[in-house]
Amino acid sequence: METRVCRLHGQNDLRVETIPLVGPAPGEVLIALGAGGICGSDLHYWQDGGFGPIRVREPIILGHEAAGTVVELGDGVTGLRVGDRVALNPSHPCGSCAYCVDGHPQHCLTMRFKGSALRFPHEQGMFRDHLAIGAAQCHVIAPGVSMSAAACAEPLAVCLRAVGRAEERAGPLRGKRVLVTGAGPIGALCTALAKLHGAEAVVVTDLQDTTLAVARQLGATATVNVRTDAGALDPWLADKGRFDVTFECSAAAPAIRQAIAATRPMGTIIQVGVTGDTPIPLNLLVGKEIGLIGTHRFDREFAAAVSLINAGALPMDAMVTHRFPLDLAAEAMAAAADRSQSVKVQITF
Ligand SMILES: [Zn+2]
Numbered sequence: 157m158e159t160r161v162c163r164l165h166g167q168n169d170l171r172v173e174t175i176p177l178v179g180p181a182p183g184e185v186l187i188a189l190g191a192g193g194i195c196g197s198d199l200h201y202w203q204d205g206g207f208g209p210i211r212v213r214e215p216i217i218l219g220h221e222a223a224g225t226v227v228e229l230g231d232g233v234t235g236l237r238v239g240d241r242v243a244l245n246p247s248h249p250c251g252s253c254a255y256c257v258d259g260h261p262q263h264c265l266t267m268r269f270k271g272s273a274l275r276f277p278h279e280q281g282m283f284r285d286h287l288a289i290g291a292a293q294c295h296v297i298a299p300g301v302s303m304s305a306a307a308c309a310e311p312l313a314v315c316l317r318a319v320g321r322a323e324e325r326a327g328p329l330r331g332k333r334v335l336v337t338g339a340g341p342i343g344a345l346c347t348a349l350a351k352l353h354g355a356e357a358v359v360v361t362d363l364q365d366t367t368l369a370v371a372r373q374l375g376a377t378a379t380v381n382v383r384t385d386a387g388a389l390d391p392w393l394a395d396k397g398r399f400d401v402t403f404e405c406s407a408a409a410p411a412i413r414q415a416i417a418a419t420r421p422m423g424t425i426i427q428v429g430v431t432g433d434t435p436i437p438l439n440l441l442v443g444k445e446i447g448l449i450g451t452h453r454f455d456r457e458f459a460a461a462v463s464l465i466n467a468g469a470l471p472m473d474a475m476v477t478h479r480f481p482l483d484l485a486a487e488a489m490a491a492a493a494d495r496s497q498s499v500k501v502q503i504t505f
């Protein structure tokens with residue numbers, strides 16, 4: 157038997173092709189995919205052949221945000237049944253390196269993360285009709301949850317970790333004034349979580365009205381298009397800045413500068429967006445004693461994300477603006493690249 161995959165052969169060379177279907181090894185299950193979200197990293201692989209030092213050096217099946225249905229159990233699998241609908245955790249740390257042993261598996265030295273070109277050979281991803289994956293990476297979703305919502309568990313896990321990093325330093329978000337710069341999928345989900353955690357104000361900035369409209373559906377108390385209405389942020393810049401916590405989700409230099417200007421002295425900025433070298437106004441950061449904190453992927457947050465989705469705690473479907481069948485993977489990528497139109501674009505199987 158064969159199965160279809162969406163495989164990138166190099167920059168701008170995305171192909172839907174068939175490969176032999178490999179059944180589940182012991183401890184694995186075979187999944188029939190239902191939906192898979194396109195992430196910024198998939199776009200970078202496609203548009204630029206990679207990002208920073210990470211380059212596509214061999215054909216790679218893209219995708220690390222997916223959900224599907226269990227269709228076959230490998231030997232020794234317990235706790236899952238054929239027919240279970242599951243969100244797929246793309247993260248597979250080794251469990252034995254120094255970071256794994258220390259309880260920080262997101263920094264695993266031999267991390268296997270699906271759809272990632274970081275290591276060579278590349279770790280093949282989830283944009284495919286069928287996938288054999290470790291049973292431990294499958295989290296059962298509730299009956300009413302759509303495949304589309306379940307496929308958002310991965311970016312939600314990223315944002316849960318970001319919120320956790322913020323609360324480690326700044327205390328609970330309840331009652332706090334929160335700024336979110338960048339209203340893509342990660343910004344939208346940080347917005348929803350800040351609101352869920354009881355933030356008093358959640359102000360979201362972006363350059364596009366479409367993404368800001370989605371941010372309002374996910375709980376933003378105010379949105380500012382900094383391209384057309386930058387002055388709307390002025391009241392928040394008063395008194396050295398008025399936000400307690402900022403989630404910087406754009407990785408754009410002007411937004412980072414704005415984030416530092418708008419965050420209050422002693423405040424906290426969580427850098428969620430990722431890019432290469434970016435200039436930042438260190439004088440302001442230091443002078444205001446702002447904590448600038450990184451956040452990377454997730455660990456236990458994946459299970460917590462699935463629980464939130466199962467509980468219907470967040471309007472996940474509002475974020476998914478487009479869906480395309482696998483045959484139209486290139487069109488799906490183009491739609492995801494057009495930030496004036498889309499927030500989260502998914503491929504369906
Ligand atoms: Zn992602």
Ligand SMILES: [Zn+2]
Pocket residue numbers: 249250251252253254255256257261263264265266267
């Ligand atoms: Zn490890």
